[in-house]
Amino acid sequence: MAKEIKVSPSLLAADFADLRGEMDKINSSEADWLHLDIMDGVFVPNISFGFPVLKYVAELCKKPLDVHLMIVQPEKFIREVRALNAMMMNVHYEACPHLHRVVQQIKEAGMKAGVTLNPSTPVSLLEDIIEDVDMVLLMSVNPGFGGQKFIPHTLQKVRSLRELIARKNAHALIEVDGGVNNNTAPELIEAGVDVLVAGSAVFKAPDMKEAIHQLKIIKGK
Numbered sequence: 119m120a121k122e123i124k125v126s127p128s129l130l131a132a133d134f135a136d137l138r139g140e141m142d143k144i145n146s147s148e149a150d151w152l153h154l155d156i157m158d159g160v161f162v163p164n165i166s167f168g169f170p171v172l173k174y175v176a177e178l179c180k181k182p183l184d185v186h187l188m189i190v191q192p193e194k195f196i197r198e199v200r201a202l203n204a205m206m207m208n209v210h211y212e213a214c215p216h217l218h219r220v221v222q223q224i225k226e227a228g229m230k231a232g233v234t235l236n237p238s239t240p241v242s243l244l245e246d247i248i249e250d251v252d253m254v255l256l257m258s259v260n261p262g263f264g265g266q267k268f269i270p271h272t273l274q275k276v277r278s279l280r281e282l283i284a285r286k287n288a289h290a291l292i293e294v295d296g297g298v299n300n301n302t303a304p305e306l307i308e309a310g311v312d313v314l315v316a317g318s319a320v321f322k323a324p325d326m327k328e329a330i331h332q333l334k335i336i337k338g339k
């Protein structure tokens with residue numbers, strides 16, 4: 119039987135003037151999680167939303183929260199992310215010189231720990247941390263903005279990561295974020311992805327619930 123692919127719509131592409139309406143649609147959809155991108159204007163050249171807005175979203179959203187911090191020193195905000203009742207906290211490999219410590223701190227706070235790689239960061243750098251993480255988030259665009267074009271080299275990274283996880287007998291999920299849509303998803307699924315993050319393809323679609331349904335039923339190529 120084909121494995122079930124999780125879909126985590128990215129709030130970055132939502133209509134911020136109608137967050138209640140957007141969350142109503144997400145809650146009644148087949149979305150598995152909600153992906154929240156926090157940006158600081160330092161680690162990435164953009165600023166998204168902060169904790170006061172996310173507190174409101176967390177109150178409205180009934181799906182598990184998949185939080186992605188595109189910020190320097192993400193360990194400073196573990197408590198704030200936990201206060202959102204987040205399920206997963208993703209930090210960037212490139213932002214954490216003491217990554218093992220940060221992963222442990224996230225778990226001790228009661229959340230699952232995800233490590234994110236920018237497009238130019240090789241999967242091989244996860245050799246000594248893969249057994250400790252619950253998820254690896256591969257960025258398939260340079261982080262900071264929604265609506266960008268999928269970087270095809272991500273497919274090779276998904277395959278390499280799948281091999282690393284198998285070789286180490288690890289349990290980490292593989293999530294991909296950036297330019298994910300009905301055209302790019304089949305090859306990602308074939309390569310071994312577990313979780314698809316989609317912003318524009320979901321929130322800008324004429325029928326959001328149908329767009330999520332379509333991503334859920336895509337099969338590998």
Ligand SMILES: O=C(CO)[C@H](O)[C@H](O)COP(=O)(O)O
Pocket residue numbers: 128130131153155259260261262263264265266295296297298315316317318319
């Ligand atoms: O992390 C992100 C940007 O840094 C977004 O989640 C990602 O780009 C999704 O947007 P889209 O599906 O529109 O490409």
